[in-house]
Amino acid sequence: MTRSGTRAFVKAVSTAQNADTPGLHRREIAVCSQLPVSRHVPRLVGSVDDGDWVALVLEDVPGRNPQVPRVRNEVDNVLQALSHLSTTLAASPPIGLPRAADDLAASLDGWRRVADDPPADLPIWVTERLADLVALADAGVRALDGDSTVHTDLRADSIRIPTLREFQRVHGHAALRWLRRRLR
Numbered sequence: 001m002t003r004s005g006t007r008a009f010v011k012a013v014s015t016a017q018n019a020d021t022p023g024l025h026r027r028e029i030a031v032c033s034q035l036p037v038s039r040h041v042p043r044l045v046g047s048v049d050d051g052d053w054v055a056l057v058l059e060d061v062p063g064r065n066p067q068v069p070r071v072r073n074e075v076d077n078v079l080q081a082l083s084h085l086s087t088t089l090a091a092s093p094p095i096g097l098p099r100a101a102d103d104l105a106a107s108l109d110g111w112r113r114v115a116d117d118p119p120a121d122l123p124i125w126v127t128e129r130l131a132d133l134v135a136l137a138d139a140g141v142r143a144l145d146g147d148s149t150v151h152t153d154l155r156a157d158s159i160r161i162p163t164l165r166e167f168q169r170v171h172g173h174a175a176l177r178w179l180r181r182r183l184r
């Protein structure tokens with residue numbers, strides 16, 4: 001909470017906590033600074049990078065994390081929001097992002113590494129299916145190839161489900177207009 005009463009979400013890390021995460025934060029700052037203003041995307045308020053510590057400050061998004069186990073309507077709403085974001089980004093994609101297939105290929109080649117140098121204690125069920133597992137992983141990388149912007153860090157802790165109060169705040173005026181038209 002700031003002095004003015006504004007809420008924000010802050011992510012900060014240094015190389016002492018994790019040598020790789022500051023680079024991920026720098027990339028997130030670069031991407032967030034290019035995203036269009038949308039109710040589906042928190043605005044980047046600011047960032048600090050002193051070479052060791054990297055922090056980004058994002059607009060606070062009211063709501064809660066998704067329920068566990070997952071609830072169908074929440075999943076549908078998240079997919080709808082992602083579809084809207086995809087359409088928005090198609091018109092004005094962020095510049096300088098790596099292609100998802102190139103960026104994730106090394107992370108998705110685990111089965112190929114196992115096939116190239118199988119450990120002696122590899123379970124039989126893996127040995128019997130290793131060629132299929134390699135083929136599925138390769139197909140996954142090929143499926144990532146395209147010209148759409150892809151969110152590659154979508155997790156439950158980065159999703160906010162609007163509360164009823166937030167839904168009413170955002171959608172209330174439209175609902176009132178609809179209701180007034182129906183009552184005439």
